[in-house]
Amino acid sequence: MSTRTGKGAPGLAVVIHDGTCGLCQGSVGWVSRRARPGAFEFLPCQAPERQARYPAMAEATCMEAIQLVLPDGRVLGGADALPEILRRLRGWRWAAALFRLPGAGLVAPLAYRWIARNRYRISCAIGASRA
Secondary structure (H helix, E strand, O other): OEEEOOOOOOOOEEEEEOOOOHHHHHHHHHHHHHEOOOOEEEEEOOOHHHHHHOOOOOHHHHHHOOEEEOOOOEEEEHHHHHHHHHHOEOOOHHHHHHHHOOOHHHHHHHHHHHHHHOHHHHHHHOOOOOO
């Protein structure tokens, strides 16, 4: 689902994530290493800059799921953000197509929500403790 929350940085997609979650920080690092130059800006949900730039985005929204603010101002959240993130990575565009497979529209959001709800436990289990 897409909403509008104002413009992101010119040409950059802004990834808003839980800055206290080890799994989230690890995911941001993984994406950052594979991103095409100038593809993303990363901003923790808890940062005063996020609150100043995106005041219409409730903290509960960005703590519930990753938010991707596209350069045109559209906002994709949770599983809806993943294909767009993958399209902006070197060597991973093909994986975005997996989200168009039959059943992916049902499975991806369920899997994403489960992981998001359990992200702190998962972080501890994989040794990526909270920041």
